[in-house]
Amino acid sequence: MGRLLTLALAVTLAATSAFGAVFFSGPVSATGYSAYSTGYAFAAYTGAWSSSQMAPGQFAGHWYHAYWNPVTACCNDPSAWWPSGTWITNMNPAPWIVDGNGYSYQYTAFWLSDWGDPPCGAGNYWADVYFGRWKQPPQACDCNNATEYCYVSYDYVDNCQDAEGWGYTSVSYTGP
Amino acid sequence: MRLQRILRFRALELTAAIVLGSLIGTAAALTAFDDDSPPTRVLKQVSPPISGRAISLLEAWDLGVEESATWGGVWNATAIRSVDVGDQPTATSGLDGRRFSWQMDFVDAETHLPRWVRITGGAVTDAIDPAAAAIGKGVPAARLARPEIDSTYAVASAAAYRDGLAGSLGTKQTGVHFSIGDSPTGPTTIVVSGTFGGSPARIGVDASSGAVDSATRLVGTGGGLLLSDDGVSWRESSIHGRVLAVAADESVPGAPVYAVADSGDSVDIWRSDDGVSQWLRVSPLPSGLRPVTNALVVLPRSGSLSVVLLSTDGGIFSFDTLSREFATIPAAGKVSDLGSDDGQLLATVATEAGPTAQVLRPDGSWKSLPWAVGKSLAGGRPADAYTSGDAKFGLASVMGVARERDTMLVSTPGGVLRSADNGETWEHSLARPALLAIDYDGERLRAVAITVGSDDVVYSGDAGITWLRTETLSRRGYSGLDVVGHRFAILLQGGSQWVAY
Numbered sequence A: 001m002g003r004l005l006t007l008a009l010a011v012t013l014a015a016t017s018a019f020g021a022v023f024f025s026g027p028v029s030a031t032g033y034s035a036y037s038t039g040y041a042f043a044a045y046t047g048a049w050s051s052s053q054m055a056p057g058q059f060a061g062h063w064y065h066a067y068w069n070p071v072t073a074c075c076n077d078p079s080a081w082w083p084s085g086t087w088i089t090n091m092n093p094a095p096w097i098v099d100g101n102g103y104s105y106q107y108t109a110f111w112l113s114d115w116g117d118p119p120c121g122a123g124n125y126w127a128d129v130y131f132g133r134w135k136q137p138p139q140a141c142d143c144n145n146a147t148e149y150c151y152v153s154y155d156y157v158d159n160c161q162d163a164e165g166w167g168y169t170s171v172s173y174t175g176p
Numbered sequence B: 001m002r003l004q005r006i007l008r009f010r011a012l013e014l015t016a017a018i019v020l021g022s023l024i025g026t027a028a029a030l031t032a033f034d035d036d037s038p039p040t041r042v043l044k045q046v047s048p049p050i051s052g053r054a055i056s057l058l059e060a061w062d063l064g065v066e067e068s069a070t071w072g073g074v075w076n077a078t079a080i081r082s083v084d085v086g087d088q089p090t091a092t093s094g095l096d097g098r099r100f101s102w103q104m105d106f107v108d109a110e111t112h113l114p115r116w117v118r119i120t121g122g123a124v125t126d127a128i129d130p131a132a133a134a135i136g137k138g139v140p141a142a143r144l145a146r147p148e149i150d151s152t153y154a155v156a157s158a159a160a161y162r163d164g165l166a167g168s169l170g171t172k173q174t175g176v177h178f179s180i181g182d183s184p185t186g187p188t189t190i191v192v193s194g195t196f197g198g199s200p201a202r203i204g205v206d207a208s209s210g211a212v213d214s215a216t217r218l219v220g221t222g223g224g225l226l227l228s229d230d231g232v233s234w235r236e237s238s239i240h241g242r243v244l245a246v247a248a249d250e251s252v253p254g255a256p257v258y259a260v261a262d263s264g265d266s267v268d269i270w271r272s273d274d275g276v277s278q279w280l281r282v283s284p285l286p287s288g289l290r291p292v293t294n295a296l297v298v299l300p301r302s303g304s305l306s307v308v309l310l311s312t313d314g315g316i317f318s319f320d321t322l323s324r325e326f327a328t329i330p331a332a333g334k335v336s337d338l339g340s341d342d343g344q345l346l347a348t349v350a351t352e353a354g355p356t357a358q359v360l361r362p363d364g365s366w367k368s369l370p371w372a373v374g375k376s377l378a379g380g381r382p383a384d385a386y387t388s389g390d391a392k393f394g395l396a397s398v399m400g401v402a403r404e405r406d407t408m409l410v411s412t413p414g415g416v417l418r419s420a421d422n423g424e425t426w427e428h429s430l431a432r433p434a435l436l437a438i439d440y441d442g443e444r445l446r447a448v449a450i451t452v453g454s455d456d457v458v459y460s461g462d463a464g465i466t467w468l469r470t471e472t473l474s475r476r477g478y479s480g481l482d483v484v485g486h487r488f489a490i491l492l493q494g495g496s497q498w499v500a501y
Helices: A002-016 A159-166 B010-024 B057-068 B151-161 B383-387
Strands: A022-024 A031-040 A058-061 A087-092 A096-098 A104-107 A110-115 A127-130 A169-175 B041-045 B075-083 B101-108 B114-120 B123-129 B131-135 B177-180 B189-196 B199-206 B212-220 B224-228 B235-238 B242-248 B257-262 B267-272 B280-284 B292-301 B304-311 B316-320 B326-329 B334-341 B344-351 B354-360 B366-369 B400-404 B407-412 B415-419 B427-430 B434-440 B445-451 B456-460 B468-472 B478-484 B487-492 B496-500
Touching (some): A031 A159, A096 A159, A110 A127, B057 B075, B057 B101, B057 B123, B151 B177, B151 B199, B224 B242, B242 B487, B400 B434, B407 B434, B407 B445, B434 B478, B445 B478
Parallel strands (some): A058 A110, B242 B292
Antiparallel strands (some): A022 A031, A058 A127, A087 A110, A087 A169, A096 A104, B041 B123, B075 B101, B075 B177, B101 B114, B114 B123, B177 B189, B199 B212, B242 B257, B267 B280, B292 B304, B304 B316, B334 B344, B344 B354, B354 B366, B400 B407, B434 B445, B478 B487
16 A cells, blocks of 8 residues: 555655755855655666666656657656766765665765656656665565666665665755 | 665654664664755865866776775775766767776775765866765675776777677766676676667676677567457557556557556656557656556546556555556555446455555545456456356456356466356366457457466367467467457567677
């Protein structure tokens, strides 16, 4: 039932798109943003904008389709135009992410390597934080992605559960 | 690509955090909701050189290592990659092995904390601590050795492997890129990313020998429909993605045909106005509903088209293409299948008493039915009809139903059964279970079935008494069988995958 409620919330949010970004002054050559953040885990081996493996410290943002005519960005989200490798810093609150050795890191910065939310329902400056691909032996490699790659850890690590726990969180961060 | 967001209410969030925190024995998860996280520590932030230039991987490597030497302690390089940030790349960027922007990852050998360095235009411009704290006693990621070949050599080696390497354009990873680290081909390989034959391609070049040790490219497997007017000869109509549903207004000759397809990037509605030769992408569907396992096209009413979708989570959603309104359809439990009958939405719903068939009332409430509901169900019969005569099979064993006039075909694990008297008596029709479709063309009842296991397409011109094998789908994925505009339609799967070349 929890999953159904989860989707219901997603639907409501997608329907209203009521959460816009709030701009405020930031550091030199950077801007502060308020946005929503989600988490994901397992997923494809590499991000769409990287040939390296998805790992903690990376995030997915909105898309643009330069091969469509006209060129369109995801629901006019300005962050859809950020290039691969873009850093966002000072994320607050900052998620804790556990590696395969059970070692926990509080990541406050992420770089853009992947994309998601094709119909753009998650609002401007949405950031989907990657939590990793570690799970415990009995668990299925299933974290609601079409393509899943997992590693087994014996250190009580479950990155999928961590991503679920992160949920749909309002955050602030600094970006371009 | 990211496909599905994982969302939770804050209350559930906290619950999950507490459970997780108790499981892993750290304060990590509980701290995830601390709204006063420390800021990212910036170690360096300067402007790129005015006369910046593109540099090779080894030049960037040496600059990054030189920067790390100023930090004190022992810092192990764990990854290096070229990126588009700070650059204005074109499709030819990187074809000479040089890029304007690079990023390098390090890990402290003692504290295990990471640091990132960005090199822009030939100088280190940024360095940060991306993780503010760490708890535990893990081991740092493997230290990378300085590659023996440079990206200038790697790109030449990749280009020589197969003529046709080019840079990508129109993405956030423009031109040819390079990376070493956690890559699909291992930490001792320089991955050269670009395009080959118009498809994204990755060539792995051994960082020591310079030899190509892998080459893969992303190939679309296609999707669409196999269509047949007579049930015997089939032609293909392409739609990008896995086709989930197809429908047309049967009361209007030559009416447009609509389809719903999941491309992997989005779930889209397609329309064909020319007898299903060409398709026009009408609209993508909103988020919050993926992955979708089943879809139902509800035909135009007052110029509007609705699509009803079922997600893997058992939720049902509808999307109106005219108003672009998106709505949840609450159900009394997890929905496992959808169907329709005379414009009414039918669903199989999991309840505490077991699976039940329900119909959606106009007021939004559901009414239980004593019927089985299958994807191809075009009506229903009381469950006892399925258990009459010598053919004994219960509701739970019904895998699919096709019904037209008084003739019913029902698929069970033991094969397909046929009734010509609206379920009063039954006879065996096919030895294997099958997907079923039946159509009345004004003269006779015609049926098509895809047998599960052998994936043979068989046709019957006498309503299931005799069958003729017309096609095999053994090497193709399919997701359904339907009738649209008196045509039989096999729904083909599609998508993309990395294949060696």
